[in-house]
Amino acid sequence: MTDLETFRRETREWLDANCPESMRTPMQSDDDACWGGRKWTFQSEDQRLWLERMAARGWTAPDWPTEYGGGGLNKDEHKILRQEMARIQARSPLNSFGVWMIGPAILKFGSEALKRQHLPPIVRGEIRWCQGYSEPGAGSDLAGLQTKAEDKGDHFIVNGQKIWTSYADKADWMFCLVRTNPDAKKQAGISLVLFDMETPGVSTRPITLISGSSPFCETFLDNVRVEKDQVVGEVDQGWTIAKYLLTHEREMIGGFGRTAAGSKTLAEQAVDAIGLDNGRLADDMLRAEVAQWDLDARAFELTAERVSAQAKAGQGVGAASAMLKYYGTELNKRRQELLMALNGTDALYWEGKGGFDGSMPRHWLRSKGNSIEGGTSEIQLNVIAKNILELG
Amino acid sequence: MATLVLNEEQQMLKDAARGFLQERAPIAEFRRLRDTRDATGFSRDVWAAMVEQGFAGTLIPEAHGGFAFGHVGMGQIMEESGRTLALSPLLSSAVLGVSALTLAGSEAQQADLLPAVGQGELLLALAVDESGRHDPECIRTRAEHNGSGYTLNGCKTFVLDGHVADRLIVAARTSGDARATDGVTLFLVNPDTAGVEVERTIMVDARNAAEVRFNDAEVPADAVLGRVDEGLPVLEQLLDIGNAHLAAELLGLTQEVFERTVQYLKERKQFGVAIGSFQALQHRAADLFSEIELLKSAVVAALSALDEGDDHADQLCSLAKARASKVAELATNEGVQMHGGMGMTDEFDVGLFLKRARAAQQTFGDQRYHARRFARLRGY
Structure with a gap:
């Protein structure tokens, strides 16, 4: 038996033993998804168990390195895991902008310290992230963003407004594009910074859409302190990320x-x-x-x-x-x-x-x-x- | 799952076909044949060189002297010939004729004919349509049993390369009325047979599509290709194959006209700037780019479904032909418009692509025909 065949057999057995029955039914709507985070209330004990068990194996982020809590699976193993989950109609244990977006960006561009700080809680579904990109005056022209970060030595002070922030009211941390150099050319003066949504000066307001739902928010940033070690990649190089x-x-x-x-x-x-x-x-x-x-x-x-x-x-x-x-x-x-x-x-x-x-x-x-x-x-x-x- | 990426051999075949066709059958050659009203409608010399390249034997089994390179392989040659508007009996003889023999021919018929077809010495043509609108389920040409063989009566139109074919593959009715699903039989007919009249018709794309009339034409019993009365399912498969390769040709044509149009947008200046700097044109070009990307996927999926004997090959062939027809129509129309007045001149090639596209679209059903068929095959 090849390694992959062994992996498939073991994966199948583990899923059979560990995926709760109620997590093997198709989700009726987006409301059935598990997003995790500090403010999350599990909809059922099964939902909590399923997240915990998968997270313990790193399978909420199957292809991330094990040293940061990920599953460490190669492409073939990852594919087998997806196939085996599909076979029993297992739900995704975690929907997460952390897993989908900022995690891969930190893995690719972030410092070792950032990886150790942020990746494991993402894998465990403990921290829910939101994306601070668009601004009232910077939609299609995203690089024209005006939220400014002033250099205060060991930290930045951030002022500005973000809009269309998905689930900002439910999120714990934000990855946010800010202007660190007002004198540089548009794209050249932008940095990607991370901060806790509970930092003083951060407030959110949901936007009601024509569909009646409010998946997006306005986010107001009023003298928000951001530590310098929370910059992903180099300062002023955020546009690449x-x-x-x-x-x-x-x-x-x-x-x-x-x-x-x-x-x-x-x-x-x-x-x-x-x-x-x-x-x-x-x-x-x-x-x-x-x-x-x-x-x-x-x-x-x-x-x-x-x-x-x-x-x-x-x-x-x-x-x-x-x-x-x-x-x-x-x-x-x-x-x-x-x-x-x-x-x-x-x-x-x-x-x-x-x-x-x-x-x-x-x-x-x-x-x-x-x-x-x-x-x-x-x-x-x-x-x-x-x-x-x-x-x- | 269908194979959607070319393997190394197929990519090499495509590159070789492109090099050959651009050198030996460029658009200048197409113009020469058109303008001299060439009686054959293609160059025998270029055809002989194509045969030497192995094009005519691409779909022929190795046992009969071919290369058995499959539909994906043949499709690459068709695609490249769409780029240069190469005139040749590739579709009529090397695709349709060969496929008719391999799908329905007896061992004796295959052994007798395939090697010569692969050598380009014997040309085949498929006679199916009887009216201007493609409707292969309505066959009125009759073949009556006359004791020793069959007597054919009726008329076929739009028989591709029919005026030069050495054998015609004719769909005729041996029983039932025009729309009966049983009762269609395929025949291999020598056009020299008494009572067979072939008239070359020159169409808008300057290609050959003969009209063939049968007046008490008697053919022997061994002219039957496949089983008596059971020809319609074979014909349907044959048309799937033809449509997949026409879609490949249209893909080549569409890419060529699109690339030339984008190049023109960069060169043509008005108001002191290249017209390609105008967003009104950029967005139309970008939309067309996306449509062509989807067309590439549909074509390669149909060709590999034919090679792999996929159960849904029929759906995929209709998908490919419907999309190829729709996108080629858009690309050629946009090509003429974006070339402005130059697009209306015979000197510029864009009009040649426009004319070939419409003819290829109508050959064996356009986008509307295939959308209807796709819906029917999908159960609605």
Whole structure:
């Protein structure tokens, strides 16, 4: 038996013994996810157990080095773990901007001390992170950010305002882009700093969206003290890390275009909504639109697979993430518009048990943000035009 | 899961095909053949050189003198020939003809014909369409049993390279009415047979698509290709193969016209700057780039599904052809528009791509036909 086969067998046995039954059912909505952190209230004992057990093996961050609490798995082992979790429909034990974003950035750019301080609590789900990027005056023009950090010798004093901070009101720490050098050229005077959200001078206010939910906040920074050892990478060199994280974020959001395993396809939802006539969707105009969406979505899935296969084969994928982000989010918006059209007035119920218990219009409204957050569609097209096509 | 990245051999074949076609069959050669109203419609010399490169034997099994390089391999040659608008019987003979023989031919037919097809000495052509709109499930050409063989009556249109073919592969009805799923039979017909009339028709893309008429044309019993009355499923597979390779050709054409257009945006100056500095054009180019990336994936997925005998190869072939047709239409239209007045001239090549794209789109069904088929195959 090869090492990988042994690893698979042991992983399967361990998951069988340790994944609680209730954690082997698909999540009904985002509300079922576990985000961890100091303010977190577990929704069930099983949710707590599942996080603790996985974290103890480092499998909340399977490919991070074991010295920082990670699982230390190589690519093949990581893939096997994902496959074995999917086999029993195990839920992700932890949703975490720490694992997805700032952790990889600290691993790549951070000092040894930062790694030892921040990575283990991320793995254990003890600290929940938020991202302080956009500002009221710096959206698409992110490098125009104005939040300033004044050098006070051993620390900085930070003043400014951030906006669209995901879950800032629930987070424990922020990774934040600040201007450390007001005299340098736009991109050159930016640093990435870390601070505790309980630091005096930090306050947050949730923003109510058109969907009624409040996943984003305004964050106000009023004379916030940030220690100098909490700078990731070099001072004034934060834009490189910011770009690295933006690429990461694009890839995550670009995944929206794909139909999650186990959920109904658009075609199935279309059949549920309007039925078949002689084997064909009963409305020929909608059938044409659903088919066109289906064709585009299938080609998009194949492209995501191709890009990752090329990456594995060591072939450069370049600015592929901008293309995936652009196309994936536009596809998801089309899907949501089609679902609304397919279900007619049933899709409009906002309260009560009618229609889809209010979920359909909320998903539709939420999708409008997909092509804005993480860089608008227009910014992605700029990136493609400038970086790939070299049109200037 | 389909193979989506070329292996080393396939990449080498692609590079070799590109080098060869750009040298021996560039667009200047296409123009020469068009402008001299060449009777053959392609250059026999260039074809002989293609054969020497092994192109004609790419899909032929090794037992019959071929290279068995598969559809992904052949697709790379088709893609590269789309870039230079190379005129040749690659699609008609080396793809469709060879596939008809390997899918349905008897051992004797294969042994008799495949080596000669691989040597480029024998050309094949597929006669399926009977009206302007592709509808292979409606076959009216009749083949009646006449004791020793069959008597053919009817008319086929848009038979690619039909005017130079040495054998025609004809879909005819041996029983049932026009739309019956049983009762279609494939025949190998020598065009010299009495009662067979072939008329060359020159289409907008300056290629050859003959009209073939059968008036009491008698063929022997051993002209049957595959089983009597059971030809429709074979025909469907054959059309899947043809569509995957047409999608590959359209991918090559689309990339070429896109690259030339982007280059033009960098060179053409108005208001004192390159027009490629205007965001109105940048965003359209970037959107087109994304559409082409998705097309690349669809084409390679369809070709490898054919090689791997994937159960959903039919869906993937329709996906590839639908997307290739849609994106080629967009790319050629944008190409003409972004070239401005120059795009309207015969001197610039962009119009040649526009014309070939529409013809390739309509060959065996355009984006609408294949979107409908895709929906049907997916159960809605």
